[in-house]
Amino acid sequence: MAENRIVTFEKNKCWINGNEFFGTAEEGSVEAKRKMLDYDGMAMPAPVKVPSGKLEAMTAKLKVKLSDPIVLTELSKNRGFVEIRLKGKASVINSTQGVVNDEDITTRIRGFVEEIPTPEHKDGEIPSKEFTINALYLEVSRNGSVILKVDVSSGEVVPRDLI
Secondary structure: OHHEEEEEEEEEEEOOOOEEEEEEEEEEEEEEEEEEEEEOOOOOOEEEEEEEEEEEEEEEEEEEEOOHHHHHHHHHHHHHHEEEEEEEEEEEEEOOOOOEEEHHHHEEEEEEEEEOOOOOEEEEEEEEEEEEEEEEEEEEOOOOEEEEEEEEEEEEEHHHHOO
């Protein structure tokens, strides 16, 4: 659903697990949603959903035009844990700056790949592949300044009022 996308990007250069050039991310997004709790106070005729201070699991979806099918092997290493770095045009929702659109945004995603795409060739052309990452870490920055950051393992969230 579009309302849960906190980052969307298109035509980004994509690197995987360090400096390995992976290809061009034709399009993609990271989805996050606040975890809500039911609050039912005395004399309330119906419960109300309120933020719990946490997020649901984040999901990154990418459609990548691969540089070479051999780079798909990077998706199967380390039990599917990947570190993706994207650089290019992106839109980011930020509570302090509103929606940030820029041509020079760096997005870092760390997490586990759900399904490893099957490599295929069609007349020498390398087709685009779609895959989903269950994200543990998301960082979006512009010129070294962090716009958005969610680190599941440490609990760090920038800006804090995101949750």
